[in-house]
Amino acid sequence: MIAAISASGLRGRGGAGFPTGLKWERARAQADPVKYVICNGDEGDPGAFMDRAVLESDPHRVLEGLAIAAYAIGAAEGYLYIRAEYPLAVRNIRAAILQAEGRGLLEGLRLEVREGAGAFVCGEETALIASLEGRRGTPRLRPPYPVEKGFRGRPTLINNVETLASVPWIVRHGAQAFAAFGTQSSKGTKVFALAGKVNRGGLIEVPMGITILQVVEEIGGGMRNGREFKAAQIGGPSGGCIPARLADTPIDYDALASTGAVMGSGGLVALDDRDCMVDIARFFLRFTQAESCGKCTFCRIGTKRMLEILDRLCEGNGRPDDLQKLETLTDYVSRGSLCGLGQTAPNPVATTLRYFREEYEAHLHEKRCPAGRCPALIRYRVTDACIGCTLCAQACPVSAIAYRPYEKHAVDDSLCTRCDMCRQACQDDAIEVV
Ligand SMILES: Cc1cc2nc3c(=O)[nH]c(=O)nc-3n(C[C@H](O)[C@H](O)[C@H](O)COP(=O)(O)O)c2cc1C
Incomplete structure (x- = not known):
């Protein structure tokens, strides 16, 4: 089983991209007869909901991956650490465990769900273990790595939800079928939460190797309102911003790292020329x-x-x-x-x-925000293109624009909160940011 996972080229989807087969091999090699497996479903990145979708809608797939991992390394006990803000995921995975146990599919493996209290750092494996043990969720220095000394001081294999969800597919279709997707160093597919100024946002699963531009243009449907694509923020809070001129960078662990960004767990935010x-x-x-x-x-x-x-x-x-x-x-x-x-x-x-x-x-x-975004550095002004339609005055939530039908409107700067509602409401492009 481990040879198959290694041959598939699967790398951890939790952020660091560590080769999954190698981690399993190290866990299996530990002499201790008591070992644990843990599914990391903490998913604390803002805007990320890839793991949540799998846990909620296909919990058996994750359980199957975890059971295979436990079998491969010789563990008889496992935990699914899922953040408490995902009540449906918790409920569905608990129901799935009962169903699988009812059919005798988890024989020799005891699984338990634990809810995380929502600290981002508790997704880090050593902090997660501390939290599981009932201690304060703070990380510790590695080595020793959890595969050597993890939960309750025993060898512990921790994998991300998406990593585990890939395992049954690899076992069913073969390592070669998985490795057929992707690049030399990054195999298979990756799920992203595509957000920002694209026309179509949401969860996407793409083959590794696809370029950022393809994701933005072909899957995201390009930028909203015909605006200019400026950069992609990839990898969540640990990630970086890749400028449009490097948009032909492929989604690949090494290629992304060379730009200063990271694959991360799967956040991808498309930014336009109005983003600072x-x-x-x-x-x-x-x-x-x-x-x-x-x-x-x-x-x-x-x-x-x-x-x-x-x-x-x-x-x-x-x-x-x-x-x-x-x-x-x-x-x-x-x-x-x-x-x-x-x-x-x-x-x-x-x-x-x-x-x-x-x-x-x-x-x-220059005390200037070139994108016209930072409230303290900008002012809104009505230009001569105004036809007095009053839409801006109706949209303004703080009455900073007086209602003057058929007359040129004006923004009272002392009241304006720079919320941008007037500019978005104007149909004549008559409001500018200076
Ligand atoms: C601050 C921080 C938060 C993390 N959050 C998560 C998380 O929510 N889910 C996850 O799977 N890995 C997270 N990780 C990575 C884990 O430490 C670990 O590498 C991962 O669970 C291993 O699984 P994988 O090899 O399948 O990727 C986080 C790491 C750091 C430093």
């Missing part, structure tokens, strides 16, 4: 900063200092050495953190600084 890259970096960093467990100083305080700088830049209060400081902290935080959360938290900042430095400089030196 400083603000995007701030959005993801705000998430990781809030989710840092606080164990490592660089992650706890470094991400906080980085976020303060991004806040300053977006408000037009940047200081001369802010970009330099951001670069220094990017390096310190990624090198000084013991788990993947801190190691990758600076990625959105590092990639936007690398590919969109001019936007950072405009915020810093």
Whole structure:
């Protein structure tokens, strides 16, 4: 079984892309007679719901993968760690366990579902184990890896939901059939939660090797309202922004890593020319900063200092050495953190600084947001194209535009909250951001 999984080229879909067969082999090689298998269904990335969909709609597929993994490494006990915000997934997987047990399909394997309380860091394997053991969910230094010393100090195999869901297919269709999809180093298919400014968002399953541009254009149906594709944010909060000029980068672990992004667990957000890259970096960093467990100083305080700088830049209060400081902290935080959360938290900042430095400089030196996004740096103005249709006045939630039929309208800057509703409501392109 392990030889088949290795031959398929399957790599972990939980983010790091570790070869699944190799991990199983190491778990099997442990001398300890007591071993555990764990299905990681924590899925804490904002906007990601790939694992949720499989757990809710095809729970037997995941159970089958977990049972095969347990058989392959010699484990008699397993856990499914699923975040509590997924009540339907929890209910369906529990029902599936009862059904499978009722038919004698799980003989020799005892499975239990545990609900995670919603901390992003608890998806990290050592923090997950701590949480399963009833301790505070913080990561620990590796080695020893969980395959050597994991749950209750015993060898433990942890795999992601999507990884496990791929296993029955490989066993049924053969390793070669799986390896027929993809590239040299990344085999099979990958599920993404496609979001952002594309015409068609949602869950997609694509063969590895497909390019980002193909995903955006062919599957996503191109950008909404004919706007210009600017960048793809891939890999969730640990990921990076790939600019449109590199959109022919294939979905492949190594190719993505060479751009500074990561495959991650499957978030893919298409950004257009109205998205501010400083603000995007701030959005993801705000998430990781809030989710840092606080164990490592660089992650706890470094991400906080980085976020303060991004806040300053977006408000037009940047200081001369802010970009330099951001670069220094990017390096310190990624090198000084013991788990993947801190190691990758600076990625959105590092990639936007690398590919969109001019936007950072405009915020810093000119107090200007080129994408017209950062509220503190923009104003809305009605142009001469206004025909007095009043749509903007009707749309404005704070009455910053007086209702004046057939007359040119105006925005009261002291009331305007920069919510963009007027611009979206205007049918004559008569509202501009300056
Ligand atoms: C902060 C952080 C969060 C993580 N969250 C998840 C998660 O929600 N689901 C997951 O499968 N792996 C997650 N991982 C990766 C796990 O540590 C581990 O690599 C993975 O579960 C192994 O399974 P795989 O080899 O099948 O990918 C996370 C890692 C980090 C650093």
